[in-house]
Amino acid sequence: MTDTKKSVHGAWSSRFAFILAATGSAVGLGNIWKFPYITGENGGGAFVMVYLLCVLLIGIPIMIAETMLGRRSQRNPVETMVLLTEEAGADKNWHYLGWMGVIAGVLILSYYSVIAGWASAYILKAFTGSFFDADAAAIKGIFDDFVGSPMQLIFWHSLFMVATMQIVARGVNKGLEKSMQLLMPALFVLMILLVAYAMTTESYFQGLNFLFKPDFSKLSSDSVLTAMGQAFFTLSLGMGSIMVYGSYLPKGVPIAKTTFIIAGADTVVALMAGIAIFPIVFANNLHPGSGPGLIFQTLPIAFGAMTGGWLMGILFFVTLVIAALTSSVALIEPVVAWLVENKGFSRQKACVWSGLATWLLGLGTVFSFNVWSNVKFFDRNIFQLLDYVTANLMLPIGGFCIAVFAGWIMKRENTEQELNMPDAAGYQAWKILISYVAPTAVFFVFLHVIGVL
């Protein structure tokens, strides 16, 4: 790509730093909080199967494409689309793709921060021994009291937003790289310990069955859409977040190989969360479809019952908050990068304004769980509506457009050069997936949901 305009971008220090940061963006509340609860709401095995298929056939090719777009332009998503549209001699309407991503990031972070606030509050609850010997009913009581209090939710949401903006203000390389190196191994170890605890419950196999034995009669068309939306959400795709990270990636790093590592790690963490949680759900006669509170109503039972559970509880929620932080910075980075690079804001000023706007929007989610729980649009409260519109609509639509752009609009020689795959068969496989399989799959799921198919 021509480098006429001086980039104000930073760059990752290495390929490993990019892998850490992109994995940090991918692994977050989506894996540990959202995956189990939507799996529970959508009947288990069949849903998980569709989700895994979507990751493989749609998610991975789009992740490769999105990273490639960012790296080629080395600019924020809005600028990326402007530059690459020009390079391909394509219609200017493609510019809107960058915009949609910026908006989706802010909308997602507004509720993401509220839930991350719950996880932060649970560090304190774990520390003060609230879960000690508590049964399922007591743990549910703690959760219900907590989300019923708008002031408490606002407090923790604010704290989390401030922490996010502090990191973003310092810049990607400095703020992110270091925290990730410690976080990922810690998260893996904790998940393994939780799975080990789940094995000791008498419902371990019931949990596994629920998660992996498909019963397609439980799969509605909306479940298929949710599974596809989750593939986008969990891999941070369709909104320019991976594009921004790709733009900091040094030229010459092999994109496809790197993508497999990131998507693989992300999937493993989600499945481990499921394997840890569902046995606890069944062992305590809880309902798998109990919604966004699921992990907050199950894991504390384990922490309250197991030896060393006090420390485990604290470590788990600390790790969850850090995992959420490394995702939230990725959600806000597209808008910050745009304000800095296009609007001439200083990084600090960009952080203050985007952070404030996101915080304010987040209040809608806070109130969805208490004072506004009856305020519904299309049968959904504000939180559910935001989640549906972003994860199930905006991200897949964004991903669809990215696939069409990479597969059909960009010149073959340019994608070939940028991906620089060692073997021709690998490139050809990607080209088929991105041009035909991924866009068609997204399109059919949408047709199915609106009842045309």
Ligand code: PFF
């Ligand atoms: N992938 C994150 C998670 O699973 O928690 C959420 C996310 C982060 C979505 C960044 C989109 C994004 F751009």
